[in-house]
Amino acid sequence: MLSNKQQDTIVALATPTGAGAIGVIRLSGTRAIEIANSVFRGKNLEAQASHTIHLGSIVDGEQVIDEVLMSLFIAPRSYTKENVVEISCHGSSYIIDKLIRLFISKGARPAKPGEFTMRAFLNGQLDLSQAEAVADLIASSSEASHKVAMQQMRGGFSNELKKLREELIHFASLVELELDFSEEDVEFANRELMQTLIEKIVQVLTRLIRSFELGNVIKQGVPVVIAGKPNVGKSTLLNALLNEDRAIVSDIAGTTRDTIEDEISIQGIKFRFIDTAGIRDTEDIIEAKGVEKTFEKINQSAIILYLFDAAETYGDDLANIIKDLQVITQKNNSQLLLVANKSDKNHISIPAESMSISALQGIGIKELEQKLLDIIHYTEHANETILTNARHVEALQRCKEALERVLNGIHNPVTSDFLAMDIKEALHYLGEITGSISTDDLLENIFSKFCIGK
Ligand SMILES: Nc1nc2c(ncn2[C@@H]2O[C@H](COP(=O)(O)OP(=O)(O)OP(=O)(O)O)[C@@H](O)[C@H]2O)c(=O)[nH]1
Ligand SMILES: [Mg+2]
Numbered sequence: 369m370l371s372n373k374q375q376d377t378i379v380a381l382a383t384p385t386g387a388g389a390i391g392v393i394r395l396s397g398t399r400a401i402e403i404a405n406s407v408f409r410g411k412n413l414e415a416q417a418s419h420t421i422h423l424g425s426i427v428d429g430e431q432v433i434d435e436v437l438m439s440l441f442i443a444p445r446s447y448t449k450e451n452v453v454e455i456s457c458h459g460s461s462y463i464i465d466k467l468i469r470l471f472i473s474k475g476a477r478p479a480k481p482g483e484f485t486m487r488a489f490l491n492g493q494l495d496l497s498q499a500e501a502v503a504d505l506i507a508s509s510s511e512a513s514h515k516v517a518m519q520q521m522r523g524g525f526s527n528e529l530k531k532l533r534e535e536l537i538h539f540a541s542l543v544e545l546e547l548d549f550s551e552e553d554v555e556f557a558n559r560e561l562m563q564t565l566i567e568k569i570v571q572v573l574t575r576l577i578r579s580f581e582l583g584n585v586i587k588q589g590v591p592v593v594i595a596g597k598p599n600v601g602k603s604t605l606l607n608a609l610l611n612e613d614r615a616i617v618s619d620i621a622g623t624t625r626d627t628i629e630d631e632i633s634i635q636g637i638k639f640r641f642i643d644t645a646g647i648r649d650t651e652d653i654i655e656a657k658g659v660e661k662t663f664e665k666i667n668q669s670a671i672i673l674y675l676f677d678a679a680e681t682y683g684d685d686l687a688n689i690i691k692d693l694q695v696i697t698q699k700n701n702s703q704l705l706l707v708a709n710k711s712d713k714n715h716i717s718i719p720a721e722s723m724s725i726s727a728l729q730g731i732g733i734k735e736l737e738q739k740l741l742d743i744i745h746y747t748e749h750a751n752e753t754i755l756t757n758a759r760h761v762e763a764l765q766r767c768k769e770a771l772e773r774v775l776n777g778i779h780n781p782v783t784s785d786f787l788a789m790d791i792k793e794a795l796h797y798l799g800e801i802t803g804s805i806s807t808d809d810l811l812e813n814i815f816s817k818f819c820i821g822k
Contacts (some may be wrong), residue, residue, distance in 0.1 A: 373397060378479035379471045380821040381464055388459030393467055394821065395476055395577060396484055399523070400451040403474045404438060406549055413453070415551050415653070418442035428470055434463045449491035459602060460683040477673060482818025484790050485812060495526050496803025499663045500757055504587070511636030512586045512746070516754045525576075525753050525760075526802050532569050533798045539565065546784040555784075563778050566771050568717065576755055583756035589638035592740065593665045596675035597623050598646030601709040605675060606630070606643040609737075614641050622646060625658040627665055634737045637746055642669065651811040671743060673705045678708035678718055686719065703743050707736065724764055758812070767797035 377397025405413040410424020421440045439454040446452035489499045501520035508514040542557035594602045598621035615628045628643040645658030672695050697704045706722035725732030770793040799805035
């Protein structure tokens with residue numbers, strides 16, 4: 369079904385919609401060059417070499433629509449491995465619309481979301497996880513998310529999986545062979561070697577699955593709520609982190625009533641800081657609403673930065689609050705970071721596990737940033753493969769489960785046919801990631817999330 373549709377020549381705008389200095393329209397398919405040539409006044413494009421650019425105008429009958437540059441890529445030397453023409457025109461939405469209609473009238477059809485990349489995958493230019501990385505790369509908005517998408521697009525992750533898959537296929541074939549000789553009770557696949565290999569694979573899978581926690585954080589940004597009692601300096605800290613006067617600061621308790629959020633990037637990782645209303649019992653309806661919202665944010669954040677005044681005596685109160693927060697972090701799988709503020713004043717003894725800063729004087733802010741990076745374990749994993757795609761994690765999880773059944777089957781010996789079945793299943797899930805095993809539904813599902821023109 370897919371291969372049939374693939375014969376069509378497709379067209380779409382590759383640059384964002386709206387006015388720009390230039391817009392790029394992309395044509396891909398057998399007839400791409402012929403269609404472009406049929407409306408081009410300039411050289412005969414069908415007689416030109418691949419990877420050349422040609423200046424001329426595009427005409428609709430006698431009407432000149434625009435002066436354009438035509439870039440030619442002749443199959444298979446293009447992104448989709450088909451004939452591709454990229455038309456750089458002036459970036460007016462009128463011109464772009466007119467040109468796309470013109471190409472359609474000459475036999476192209478509008479591309480569906482992700483169809484260019486889907487063709488690149490179907491024609492063997494990229495494997496599936498690399499194709500998905502294209503979408504991530506386009507969406508990346510921080511240095512770290514760019515880095516992981518780039519690594520995945522270049523195939524780092526796929527290569528790692530391919531190696532594991534090949535080794536596993538080797539054993540699968542030996543176990544299959546045993547099935548043919550089942551009467552004779554022979555073992556072609558050395559169980560010890562097989563066990564060692566599968567244990568190694570399970571280890572790699574466990575690491576990859578775990579990396580998703582970090583991968584997700586890198587992709588979405590890390591929400592950090594700044595919570596604490598009124599007047600401890602939460603807004604002052606937000607301003608210090610952002611390096612601007614974002615939130616109002618005053619010595620009146622209850623200054624911040626709504627939540628204020630803003631993002632900064634620390635060593636390439638996006639952190640979203642949320643300043644909140646100070647927590648206290650209050651009669652004021654608006655302030656009470658703010659406090660309610662504070663708890664909402666505490667529950668949604670990956671890190672709870674609990675700020676307190678180093679110069680205040682809290683007695684058991686602080687210890688009780690810490691206990692309550694620990695219940696929340698355990699429930700939500702989030703992290704608690706205790707920070708004592710106003711270290712410039714005479715301070716009273718503070719809990720050993722807390723850091724100490726002065727938001728007002730900017731003391732300890734750099735250390736606080738480093739601490740945030742440590743909490744998400746970025747530095748120690750920065751050079752490893754980091755998973756960012758939920759589909760991959762799910763497939764790896766299933767693969768791991770199947771392999772654990774194989775290990776069980778080796779320990780409490782089961783017949784080869786059971787082993788063969790589980791190994792096959794594990795291979796299936798590994799194959800689903802790179803797309804060596806795929807279904808039309810899976811592909812539709814993945815590529816429909818792309819934008820048109822990608
Ligand atoms: N000495 C000293 N004062 C600080 C420090 N940080 C904040 N303050 C002062 O503490 C007061 C309260 O600061 P805010 O940042 O408004 O405190 P907050 O926690 O946001 O207060 P609410 O919004 O009312 O909950 C202000 O007068 C700040 O100047 C600090 O590190 N040292
Ligand atoms: Mg405040």
